[in-house]
Amino acid sequence: MPERVKIFDTTLRDGEQSPGASMNTNEKMRLAVQLEKLGVDIIEAGFPAASEGDFEAVSEIAKRVKNSEIAGLARTSKQDIDLAWGAVRHAAKPRIHTFIATSDLHLKYKLKMNREEVLNAAVDAVKYAKSLTDNVEFSAEDGSRSDRDYLCQVFGAAIEAGATTVNLPDTVGYAIPDEFAELVKYVMANTPNMHKATLSVHCHNDLGLATANTIAAIQVGARQAEVTINGIGERAGNTSMEEVVMALQTRQNLMPFETGIQTAHLYPTSRLVSMITGIMVQPNKAIVGANAFAHEAGIHQDGVLKNPMTYEIMKPETIGLSRNQLVLGKHSGRHALHTHLKGLGYDLSEEELKIVFKQFKNLADKKKHVMDEDLEALVTEGVLRT
């Protein structure tokens, strides 16, 4: 049996920290429902202490989503933890995620605390969170630039206080794969009672290495990957879910791990995130970019027609991308529209479909071919923004 790697999606929290990506409760809910359908193990729905809007969005998502755990982020203060719990407590599977920085740089300039104070703050926060729920994650912000032994000491204390997951972030995307794998091995070997918790990694993409670092960490023992759809997130973004999941699936021969992700929903989810956040995917983006399965060179086209495996390491259908896209026009019916929208990530209710279908027919009267961008605009205007 392949070992399971849990997928912790933070599109709604770290992803939302991308400049310009803020989402309203309605949009967050749509995405959360899609992430549940995708098979995400843990959805980090937001940072309830950040704003009333975030608190509300996390609470609503917690009430609705049943199959994924719902996490709320909190600093180590009692007030933050109370707010996180207030929002996630409605969930079938709630999780409190508390964090504090552990690098000397952050301690000195940001927190103005010494190591002992940070350790105590981490322990108190985890103990308090544990008094509210069994499911507590602790993150050591800037962990990859922290003193290794201190990091292990803090993780060990957090586990003793009740953390069930300890997360090692490469907060500023500074690590390189060999180095990060070494650090993960060190943490696994030197953290007291590490076997009682899951080790998670959370990588940022400042050097374009977030996926490589995450994969390197999984190969040496990390069993939770924190990711976002399309890799959106602070600055250059976070590890992209579709890259990690498809790398694990495509290279099973070297990495015998499984995730719970239903990969056929990856592409529709990517489209949905682009539409909701307004952040478009670069054409050459791995897995979900417009050119990821396009072949331009004659030699490549010839090869793919003879056997797709000549130039394709994954089947486009695996990620939910159909080779035979239907062209929609004025003769298309509701069923074709519904199916096509599902492929774009919009599983509309009867009522919503009725609204969009009417607008689609109006548009199709004026335009020969209705493009995906047109449909997405109709859904955004007619359904998402209402």
Ligand code: KIV
């Ligand atoms: O990048 C980071 O360190 C974070 C933590 C809050 C997990 O996002």
Ligand code: ZN
């Ligand atoms: Zn982060």
